[in-house]
Amino acid sequence: MVGADFLQLDPTHAGRGSLTAWLAEAVRSAVADGRLSPGDRLPATRVLAGQLGCSRGVVVDAYRRLTDEGLLSGHHGGGTTVRAAWAPAAAPPGVVGSGERLPSGPAGVEPTASLIDLSPGLPDLSAFPRAAWARAERSALAGLASDELGYGDPRGLPALREALAGWLARTRGLRARPDDILVVNGVSQGLMLLARALGARGTRCIGFEDPGSFGAREHLRRWDLEPVPVPVDEHGIDVAALGRAGVDAVVVTPAHQFPTGVVLAPDRRRELVAWARAAPPSGHGPGPGRLVIEDDYDAEHRYDRPPVPALRALAPDHVVHLGSVSKSLAPAIRIGWLLAPAALRAELVEARYWTDLGSPALPQLALAHFIGSGGFERHLRQVRRRHRARRDALLSALAVHLPASTAHGVAAGLHLLVTVPGIDDTAVVRRAAEEGVRVQPLSAHRVGAGPSGLVIGYAANTPDRLHEAVRRIKRSID
Incomplete structure (x- = not known):
């Protein structure tokens, strides 16, 4: 038998x-x-x-x-x-940045044992290079002088800023000296520091893409900046609408707009830079005038298109560049970087000092070694192959179970925007939670009117789990 x-x-x-x-x-x-x-x-x-x-x-x-x-x-x-440390994934209570989790599920719906979490922005954490990272930490410790265990430079350790300067030049087209870089505890801290600096200059409102990340939008509100919605279309943010919004700063995701996945078109990039350069500094002290905050949240993950250069390369005096390893390694590492116009650097460094004195030394040194040894590049090549396979599996599942759907933002990133004619995305998400699938509605990331859709992350689940998830979503729509 x-x-x-x-x-x-x-x-x-x-x-x-x-x-x-x-x-x-x-x-x-x-x-x-x-x-x-x-x-x-x-x-x-x-x-x-x-x-x-x-x-x-x-x-x-x-x-x-x-x-x-x-x-x-x-x-x-x-x-x-x-594994002793394994436990089913569970959503945290809130969100802090582009593509991260929303508070999940309707009231009274408990996660099932077979929960499939399709929250966007979650990388494949099982791919974290444990052995290579452990070697990097050992190398960092072996070369760590006793005096380096004290309070360090609030800008970040020189070794990491030097490694990041080279990495950003090679991969994002950014010319930056180590002294131009401020190491932060992720993009969320970078947004907090910028919000405080803008608030000190009298800024109360900031432009924000619509649709755009619910998490980043709410994070800015917590630091007393009111996001003003600016429409996004198939070419990216509508710069003409931005000009009518009456703001002097804007947050954008130009390389892979969240959540639509569109790339900011070349004409729009030039228009956005021209918008930033059009206004002189305000009367609230020296500053760059208008400011564009570039959230470069998942630029490392691309599959079917060439890389998109960072926007800051066009106007370093008006563009702040924010990035992190949260999507390329793991959010738990808590390392990001901020490149700001020279007129803002001193006050951002001071704000960073008074926030927490600086980032922990050992992870910074480990990341510097990981970049310098070539381990980071090898890791990214491996996860790109795995993420591409999972993206392809999701597209295949959509073709089988939701043939009337359209997937957007396919060429890059860790998520797809999926539109299905005639659905109420909030109702579908509620029913999907009852089926054991956590997925986000496009309407949660939108302020103005617009089409419904589902924002589906694929990097954190295996192909068979993605097929099962789409099958359950299909039941939620029928």
């Missing part, structure tokens, strides 16, 4: 579709409901394949998928076990 005592697996219950996906989901469910505990050993792939009457490759692929997700841990000669 074909079947395994392990989890009472019976391949005749697999139904139509991939046997690998069925096996992976069975193990996930067993961990979620407690039948498998941290440290439990799974059967050897050859043994389980024999019991199930399938090829060993089916079991190997299922174990690999679950290891990639961080659910299992495989050791050479030591078998495959459930």
Whole structure:
């Protein structure tokens, strides 16, 4: 009789579709409901394949998928076990930046054990280069002088600023000296510092793309800046509308607009720079005049198009460039960078000092080593291949289950905007939560009127999970 005592697996219950996906989901469910505990050993792939009457490759692929997700841990000669640190993903209570999670689910809807989280902006955290990062930290510690354990430069350690200057020149077309760079604890802290600096100059309102990141918009509000919506179309932000908005600063995502995925068109880039240069500094002290804040949140992730140069390269005296490793490595690293016009640097550094004295030294040194050794580039090449495969899987699932839908922003990023004729996106998201899928409505990121849509992140889920998620979303729409 074909079947395994392990989890009472019976391949005749697999139904139509991939046997690998069925096996992976069975193990996930067993961990979620407690039948498998941290440290439990799974059967050897050859043994389980024999019991199930399938090829060993089916079991190997299922174990690999679950290891990639961080659910299992495989050791050479030591078998495959459930990871002690694993727990199902859960949403935090709020949001802080472009593409990060919204408060999820309607009241009274509890996450299911098989929750599939499609929040945009989540990278594949299982791909974090643990071994390479550990080597970078050891190298950083080995070369760390005792006096470097004291309070450092609030701008960031010179080693990291030098590494970032070279990295940004090579990958984003930015000419910057190490002294031009302010290391921050992510884009959210950069926005806070800028909001405080603008507020001190008398700024009370700031232009903001519509649709645009709900999280970044609310973050600015918490620091007493009121976002003024400026429409976005297929060419990016409408600069003519920005000119009518009566603001002297604007936040944009020109390389991959969130959430629509459009690239700011060349003509619009020139118009935006001309808008910034058109006004002299205000009477609130020395400053750059009008200011463009460029949130370069996921520029490393591109698949089917050439890189888009950073906007700051066109007008360094009027453009602030913000970036971080949250989407390329992990949000937990809490390292970002801010390049500001010279007229703003001193007050931003002072504000940074009085906020928290500076970023922790060891992660900065580790990142500097990781960049300098070539490890960061190798890591990005690997995750691009994995993210491309997951994007392709999502597109395939949409073609099968939602053939009337249209996907936008396909060529880059970690999410797609999916429009489906005639849907109420808020209602669909509520029903999808009941089906065990966390997804965001386009309307949550929009202030003005506009079409409905679903903002679907794909980087954090395996292809079989993405197919299952779209199948559940289809049920939510029907």
